[in-house]
Amino acid sequence: MSRYLAIVPAHNEVEAIAATIAEIKAAAPEFDVLVIDDGSSDATAAAATTAGARVVSLPFNVGVGAAVQCGYIYASAHDYEVAVQVDGDGQHDPRDIPRLLAALNADPATHLVTGSRFIERGDGHRSTPLRRLGIALFARIVSLLTAQRVTDPTSGFRMTDRVGIELFARDYPTDYPEVEAIVLAHSYALHTHEVAVQMRARTTGRSKISTSLSFYYLVKVLLAVSVSALRSHPQPEPGPLSEAAP
Amino acid sequence: MSAALALAAHTSQTTATLQRLAVIAIAVIAFALVFELVRRRALMERYALVWLLAAVVLLVLAIWRGLLTKLSGEVGIYTPTNALFAAGFVFVIVLLLHFSLVISRLSEQSKITAQRLALLDERVRSEETDESRSAGAVGKG
Numbered sequence: 001m002s003r004y005l006a007i008v009p010a011h012n013e014v015e016a017i018a019a020t021i022a023e024i025k026a027a028a029p030e031f032d033v034l035v036i037d038d039g040s041s042d043a044t045a046a047a048a049t050t051a052g053a054r055v056v057s058l059p060f061n062v063g064v065g066a067a068v069q070c071g072y073i074y075a076s077a078h079d080y081e082v083a084v085q086v087d088g089d090g091q092h093d094p095r096d097i098p099r100l101l102a103a104l105n106a107d108p109a110t111h112l113v114t115g116s117r118f119i120e121r122g123d124g125h126r127s128t129p130l131r132r133l134g135i136a137l138f139a140r141i142v143s144l145l146t147a148q149r150v151t152d153p154t155s156g157f158r159m160t161d162r163v164g165i166e167l168f169a170r171d172y173p174t175d176y177p178e179v180e181a182i183v184l185a186h187s188y189a190l191h192t193h194e195v196a197v198q199m200r201a202r203t204t205g206r207s208k209i210s211t212s213l214s215f216y217y218l219v220k221v222l223l224a225v226s227v228s229a230l231r232s233h234p235q236p237e238p239g240p241l242s243e244a245a246p
Numbered sequence: 247m248s249a250a251l252a253l254a255a256h257t258s259q260t261t262a263t264l265q266r267l268a269v270i271a272i273a274v275i276a277f278a279l280v281f282e283l284v285r286r287r288a289l290m291e292r293y294a295l296v297w298l299l300a301a302v303v304l305l306v307l308a309i310w311r312g313l314l315t316k317l318s319g320e321v322g323i324y325t326p327t328n329a330l331f332a333a334g335f336v337f338v339i340v341l342l343l344h345f346s347l348v349i350s351r352l353s354e355q356s357k358i359t360a361q362r363l364a365l366l367d368e369r370v371r372s373e374e375t376d377e378s379r380s381a382g383a384v385g386k387g
């Protein structure tokens with residue numbers, strides 16, 4: 001059994017899921033692949049099983065945050081040491097996984113590594129101008145709140161160690177979790193780091209955030225982040241978090 | 247002149263009586279409806295109580311002439327109807343907030359239930375696969 005787990009949340013991604021799994025297995029063979037089928041109405045779960053992944057099928061659509069958390073609970077229960085989130089739609093390039101792992105291992109103080117589209121100028125897919133404006137706003141706010149340079153807080157391409165796995169298994173935001181998760185990790189005093197990656201235009205499906213929902217997304221995340229900043233977060237001193245800490 | 251006044255007073259009194267009867271009828275129907283929903287197990291007792299209470303309050307106000315006027319006078323509202331509207335509005339707002347809390351809790355609970363179910367389902371399936379594999383190995387041996 002491997003010590004590394006790739007968590008792949010997927011909702012109706014039957015066309016892309018097999019390719020994503022194959023890419024992960026090719027680029028990062030030391031990773032077990034766990035697909036979290038978030039109540040898909042198509043054959044995503046069957047396609048993932050055929051492609052050789054383990055599959056956890058949620059009985060109905062619970063949203064990407066709860067789906068990803070399900071993966072972290074699995075990782076915690078099966079004692080994985082590193083977990084990486086890779087979207088099932090092919091946006092994230094699994095060939096970047098070894099670089100994320102190297103960054104995570106490079107510094108023992110770093111517990112969370114995010115793949116960022118905005119560190120280097122590249123040819124990769126970087127979203128529409130309006131969305132980039134929103135992302136830039138979140139980046140400023142999150143950078144201020146965490147006192148760290150965060151360029152891509154909406155990236156779901158994340159890798160974390162045992163400490164992060166235990167934290168996210170117990171507490172993970174629901175609706176649009178990426179921005180909140182970074183702030184959450186910081187409020188538990190977990191140091192985060194970013195690695196430059198290039199993302200691809202999704203091969204299938206559409207973004208969960210349509211233009212009409214963008215404003216709701218913006219306001220919801222702003223509320224969640226400010227509430228999260230005011231919430232009291234017990235530091236990972238007693239309990240399994242400190243046991244797992246290096 | 248006095249006859250006309252008396253007639254007017256009589257008419258308005260009749261209207262007031264009709265209104266009271268209508269309000270009493272509404273309160274009784276509301277009470278019966280909520281009771282019936284509980285009887286059919288469509289509505290849980292804990293959420294029915296507040297509606298039954300509202301119906302009873304409405305009934306008491308309709309039967310006890312002058313209570314509303316007295317109460318609104320006590321809190322300094324000149325028009326009893328305004329007092330009733332204000333109280334009803336606050337009641338509805340508080341109830342809506344209560345329901346938002348209930349929905350939030352239910353969402354959280356259903357999320358956790360879904361996660362546990364999915365993880366258990368995966369575990370059972372993987373154990374079944376392991377068992378059939380080891381059974382196959384024993385069969386070969």
